[in-house]
Amino acid sequence: MWRLELCAAAAFALILTATAPAMAQERCRLASAEPGAYLTGLDRHGNPLTADDTAMRLIDLRVSDIAAAETLIARERPAFRRLADAQPDRWGRLPVQALLDDGRPLAHVLIDAGLARVDPGPGSDLCDPALLVREARARAARRGIWAEPANRPLSAHDPDALAARAGENVIVEGRVVSVGERARATYLDFSRRWRGGFTVIIPEEIWRDLLERGIDADYLSGRRIRVRGVMLDWRGPAIELAIAAFIEDLETGPSP
Numbered sequence: 696m697w698r699l700e701l702c703a704a705a706a707f708a709l710i711l712t713a714t715a716p717a718m719a720q721e722r723c724r725l726a727s728a729e730p731g732a733y734l735t736g737l738d739r740h741g742n743p744l745t746a747d748d749t750a751m752r753l754i755d756l757r758v759s760d761i762a763a764a765e766t767l768i769a770r771e772r773p774a775f776r777r778l779a780d781a782q783p784d785r786w787g788r789l790p791v792q793a794l795l796d797d798g799r800p801l802a803h804v805l806i807d808a809g810l811a812r813v814d815p816g817p818g819s820d821l822c823d824p825a826l827l828v829r830e831a832r833a834r835a836a837r838r839g840i841w842a843e844p845a846n847r848p849l850s851a852h853d854p855d856a857l858a859a860r861a862g863e864n865v866i867v868e869g870r871v872v873s874v875g876e877r878a879r880a881t882y883l884d885f886s887r888r889w890r891g892g893f894t895v896i897i898p899e900e901i902w903r904d905l906l907e908r909g910i911d912a913d914y915l916s917g918r919r920i921r922v923r924g925v926m927l928d929w930r931g932p933a934i935e936l937a938i939a940a941f942i943e944d945l946e947t948g949p950s951p
């Protein structure tokens with residue numbers, strides 16, 4: 696089953712990548728490499744450290760096993776490149792991509808090993824949506840953080856277990872029962888109960904983004920998907936979708 700879901704998620708990631716707005720692709724353009732621009736380690740929050748103490752963050756991911764990731768960075772000393780047109784975030788951090796000597800992105804290595812999870816950070820979209828597929832493979836193989844049951848996906852049809860994780864960043868999987876399009880948001884419900892069931896709240900601008908990529912109510916209704924985000928207490932457990940890429944299709948064909 697998980698092999699089929701990986702194939703479906705991979706195909707969906709390709710759709711998202713191929714249909715990503717030109718503006719997003721431009722936003723992810725890298726600046727020219729700078730001499731001596733290497734990472735030296737990580738701080739206690741998982742942010743990269745450099746020789747000149749410039750505040751930075753790694754794009755597309757959040758380091759989960761800081762000790763193991765720091766050991767890898769200290770050994771490999773990956774070079775980094777800033778995003779060409781990016782401004783510092785609210786914490787003054789510049790977004791960067793790091794590369795190993797053999798050309799592999801550090802993000803690939805950390806995600807593949809289960810040392811980090813996909814997370815573009817507040818107000819950002821993914822530069823590399825295919826990282827979601829790499830993360831799914833690491834999770835299926837129980838690598839790194841994914842060996843811990845608490846980090847694995849939760850069932851969208853177990854509202855009590857979901858409610859117990861309120862305030863946490865989680866991954867949830869399940870079949871969409873209904874889709875409600877409203878003026879300011881679209882709601883994916885995973886239960887026929889008005890209150891108490893799990894709901895995914897999709898803000899208007901993200902719903903427009905999905906529609907532009909060919910993902911509409913008919914496509915999602917009855918489909919098994921994976922979502923991620925902070926668990927809220929709304930009219931039951933809920934996640935407000937942060938970016939379009941945080942909906943992953945877990946099916947290979949039309950829903951039965």
